[in-house]
Structures are given as structure tokens and as C-alpha cells.
Amino acid sequence: MLIVGLFCICLQTVTYAQQDSDNNYAKPLKSVLDEIQNRYGVTIQYKDKMVEGKIVPYADWRLRPDVETSLSNVLSLFDMKVEKVKDKTYKLKDYEYYRWAVKDGWAELDRIASQYHNQQQWVLRKDSLKREMLHALQLDKIPKPTKVNFIKTKERKYDGYSVSNIAVEILPGVYFCGSLYKPNTIKGKIPVILNPDGHWPQQRYRADCQYRCAALAKMGAMAFSYDLFAWGESMLQFPYEYHRTSIAMSLQILASFKILDYLLTLPDADVNRVGITGGSGGGTLTIMTTALDDRIKVSAPVVSVSSYFYGGCPCESGMPVHFCGGGTDNVEIAAMAAPRPQLLISDGSDWTANMPEHDYQKKKKMY
Secondary structure (H helix, E strand, O other): OHHHHHHHHHHHHHHHHHOOHHHOOOEEHHHHHHHHHHHHOOEEEOOHHHHOOOEEOOOHHHOOOOHHHHHHHHHHHHOEEEEEEEOOEEEEEEOOOOEOOHHHHHHHHHHHHOOOOOHHHHHHHHHHHHHHHHHHOOOOOOOOOOOOOEEEOOOEEOOOEEEEEEEEEEEOOEEEEEEEEEEOOOOOOEEEEEEEOOOOOOHHHOHHHHHHHHHHHHOOOEEEEEOOOOOHHHHHOOOHHHHHOOHHHHHHHHHHHHHHHHHOOOOOEEEEEEEEEEEOHHHHHHHHHHHHOOOOOEEEEEOOOOOOEOOOOHHHHOOHHHHHHHOOOHHHHHHOOOOOOEOOEOOOOOOOOOHHHHHHHHHHHHO
16 A cells, blocks of 8 residues: 555656646647647647647646637647637648738738829839749749740530630640630631639539630630649649649749730730639739739739738749738739729638728729
């Protein structure tokens, strides 16, 4: 009995000795999350691999009366955060550099917009941004357009329009794949509309994308729908993992330039009526291409532009474009289209939900 009692006392001493300043009051992250769930009556969803091997120094000292401050104090050590899924339920996530709090995004846009108060100041800002963005993308040394190499399949005829699959060479041996929709009957020069695809299942072959491009062709325009880098048909050349790299951002913008070089050589292309429209990641590519290529005369980015969301894929924010000009965001980049017309489409349930409330007002000032 005496031996057992001494063992228990020693064990208790060792256990409590671990929770002192000599040992930084350290606890495994998993234990701390379990304690937070019990203390505040919440559920935190995560995979064990996310917390494996992570130790929280001064763990109990980081806890506060409210759960969200406590979680922030603990998780910021590991560049992690939680997303509130529903009442009393959170999901553990890695730090998202591209997603800011709404109030932070608005404050940053207010700062950006405070730098110019008249057209002359805005034009100087826009010209400076354009130069810096091209440099940040490593596209400022692009040679002037020359003959564009391409591979084209046989034209397929449908009710009122035709489709050809075309691969455009943007660099030696590097191709971007797309589909060119044209009206069956063409009189004179017709508008050219770029349709960069976003991060959608089935890529440019999904039904709504084909319907949209076919409709544009039947209305009298040529519409070119194309995949992102290492996405969709581009994966015939490059694995998907390459899409999640920073260079994908530069290659996609370069592809838009080169595809337009090709399209504007077609005898029925109207060089004065060039548009671009895309959604999500394709929306980011829409605003970037429009900002950097004056040949674009009208643009329509869909569910992409926001002051507090910079693009959730390296193909949208992987290069240091947003540090240009002392800091910019996608609202200002979209406004670089001015005075060219732009249709801005937001959604009520994503990062563009607050566009009419704040961002649109600042964008009108830029215009």
C-alpha cells in the first residue's frame, strides 16, 4: 500500500511538473482542442493529420472567456484558423492568405481609393500599376506578337453555329486548349469574345459553358472557350499539381494574350469589338487580362471580384501582383478597365456578396 501510494504521488508530481513555466505549460494541439470543445460546448471538425505533432506553448494561458478569441490565440501559432460552419460548430483550416475579414478588405480598399481624387491621378496610378503587374508576372519582356502556331481539329456543324477544337502554342511546346464557336453565316467582321474557364467540374465541356458559347455564336460573335493551365484538356501535357503553382498565373494571362493574337488574325475578326467573360477563377483571369491588354473593349467578370478575396488558387494570386503600387486588390484591378465598359456580376452567398454595399461604390469612384 505504501509503495502504491508513493507511486501515485510521484506520478501526480510528474504530471503537474509538466505544466509549469519551465516546460512552457506546453500541451499537444489535439489535447487543447479537446479541452476547448469541452469547455465551451462546441464541435471542431478536423483531420488528425492537421494537428499531428503540433505543440501549443502556454496552452491554458491562451484561453479566454469566449471561444473564438481562444481559438485565435491557439491556432495563430500554426497559421491556422477556424471557419464557423453553423452555431457551435467550427471547421479547422489552414491560414488562407487570400481571404481577409470583410472589414479588413473594406479598410484596405478605402486606403487604396484615397490615393487619387481626379482623373489625372487615377490614370497615373493605372499606368504605374500596369507596368508593375507585368513585371511581377514576369511578362514585361514578352516579344511583340508574331505568327502564332496552333493545332486545329475539323469543324463540326450544328444548328446555327460551328465548333472547332484549337490548341494555341503560347511558348515553344506549351499549348493552351480551347473550343472556337462561330456562327454558320458570317457577314463582314464579327465580335470576338474570350471565355476563360474557371474551376468548374468538366471544365469547358460542361453543359452551361457550351450553351453560353453556342448562344454567343448564334447571336453573331465568335466565342473562344479555353481551359486554365494544367486543368481540363491541358492535363494532356501537364499534371494537375502544376496548376497549383505560382507560374500558372503568369501562363494563363500569357495564354489570353496569345489566344487573342491568334483570333485577331482570322479574316472575320473585328479587332474593335473584343470582349472577355469568365466566372470564378475565369473571372479573375478576366479582370487581369482586361487590365493588361488594351485590345479588350468590354469585360464581364462573374462571381470573382471582391476587396476581401484575392483568389483562392495560386493560379489567381500566386504571383506578387497584389503588392504592386504599394498594395492593390481585385476591385482596383477590375477598375483598370475604365473607361471601357464592364458588367460586374456578384452572388449573394460567396465572397462577392457585399459587392453592392461597399466595393461597387469605390469602383464607381474609380470609373
